[in-house]
């Protein structure tokens with residue numbers, strides 16, 4: 001059977017990364033978390049003291065930073081100019097700023113280019129917001145993964161348990177705000193590709209979602 005590319009898009013907290021990682025494992029493919037790349041830029045901007053609105057300075061920053069994704073012991077490792085920032089990119093500070101950072105053209109142009117190169121050899125499962133529409137419009141399998149905002153907030157709440165105590169209502173508001181921002185930006189907004197299959201995970205387990213996607217892949221390989 002031949003190698004294909006699998007694009008998984010959808011709003012924040014729909015379970016894309018967990019599902020994409022498992023699908024990749026099952027297929028013996030490489031998983032690429034594009035959100036981690038945008039988070040790495042937000043992290044770098046923060047450190048350089050560049051506000052999320054600073055288009056010109058962000059464009060300059062993009063020329064000087066090197067972002068790398070590599071397999072690590074507990075999943076994907078993210079490096080910024082060689083430094084391991086895997087944990088740092090998950091901070092709330094980064095999470096609250098990343099959507100505005102990701103709205104800038106200079107940021108997207110460079111990351112999309114990187115993502116296309118990573119997928120050129122096929123055998124990739126990539127998750128994000130614009131993979132099926134912009135990054136890999138020819139991906140053999142496209143999934144648009146959704147879930148109710150309540151379920152997504154609950155999942156984030158459980159992920160954060162023991163790490164940070166954020167009220168679930170607050171998480172719900174932040175997720176809804178990030179959705180709005182990702183859906184309304186001018187360049188590559190979050191939207192379903194016409195040929196993407198919508199999978200609603202509100203009442204499905206992770207393994208059920210993985211099974212649905214593997215079925216879609218089986219028909220294409």
Ligand code: C5P
Pocket residue numbers: 012013034035036038039098099100102127128129130131178182
């Ligand atoms: O997937 P994750 O929630 O980690 O992504 C963080 C943010 O990065 C998203 O809210 C979105 O603003 C941005 N992003 C994007 N395009 C992608 C992946 C992520 O704009 N392909």
